[in-house]
Amino acid sequence: MKQLIITAAIMLAAMAAQAKTLIVYYSYTNNVERIVDELSKQIDADVIEIEPAEKGLDYAADNYAIGSAQIAAIRENPDVASSYPAIDPVDVDLAQYSTVIIGAPLWWSNMAAPMQTFLFNYGAEMAGKNIGLIVSSASSGISGVEGDAKRLIPDGNFLSPCLWIRSAQTSNAKSMIEEWLKTIDYNNHTSDINNIHASDTATNSVYTLSGIKLLAETNLLAGIYIINGKKTLISK
Ligand SMILES: Cc1cc2nc3c(=O)[nH]c(=O)nc-3n(C[C@H](O)[C@H](O)[C@H](O)COP(=O)(O)O)c2cc1C
Incomplete structure (x- = not known):
C-alpha cells in the first residue's frame, strides 16, 4: 500500500513536471520584455531573462556597431563557444519543461547575440521539446532568426509559425499573442x-x-x- x-x-x-512551460527572453530596449509581460498574463509559465555579462554596453550606438560585431563573430564561427558574447549564469533545469518559448529581438537579420549564447549553451537540452519563437524587429523579416533558433536547437519540435511583432506593433501584443496561441494550438501541446x-x-x-x-x-x-x-x- x-x-x-x-x-x-x-x-x-512527473505529470506536473511534464507540461510546464518556460519563457526565456532577451530584451535590450524592452520591446520583447513588454511582449513577454503580456504573454505571461495569458499562459502559465516560468520566465527567465538573459542578461549579457558585460554591463552598460550601448548596442545601438554608432549604427549598432557593437551588436553588429557580435553578430558578425557568430556568423563567422557559429560552432565555436568563444564566438558568442558571455551572459550571466542562468539557473534553469530544462528537464522540468515540455515547452520553451523564446522571445528575442532581431539584430542584423539574426537573433540578438546574447540569446544565441543561451541557446548555444542549452539548445541540446531542448531536444524533443515544443519550441515557440517570438521575434521583435523594427522592420526586417524574421527568417534569419528562425534559422538561428533551428541551428541552435536542432532537435526542437518547432511550433509553427513563429510570431513576428514589429517594434511599432508592441502595443498590439495582447491580441497578436492571443491569436498566435490559438494558431499554434498551444493548449493542446501543453495539455498534460x-x-x-x-x-x-x-x-x-x-x-x-x-x-x-x-x-x-x-x-x-x-x-x-x-x-x-x-x-x-x-x-x-
Ligand atoms: C544591434 C541591433 C541591430 C538591429 N538590427 C535590426 C535590423 O537589421 N532590422 C530591424 O528591423 N531591426 C533591427 N534592430 C531593431 C530591433 O530589432 C528592434 O528595435 C526590436 O524591437 C528590439 O527589441 P528589444 O526592445 O526587446 O531590444 C536592431 C537593434 C539592435 C540593438
Missing part, C-alpha cells in the same frame, strides 16, 4: 493529457490513476491511464 502511494506520488510529480484510441496502446507501461501497473496483456477499458508517464485518455 505504502509503495502504491509512493508510486502514485512520483507519477503525479494525451488522447489515444485503445487500438494504439502499447501496454508495456500502463498504470491506473491510482498507480497500479497493468499487465501487458490487459484489455483496456476506455478511461484515463498513465502511459509512459503521461496522463492518457483512451477511447474505444
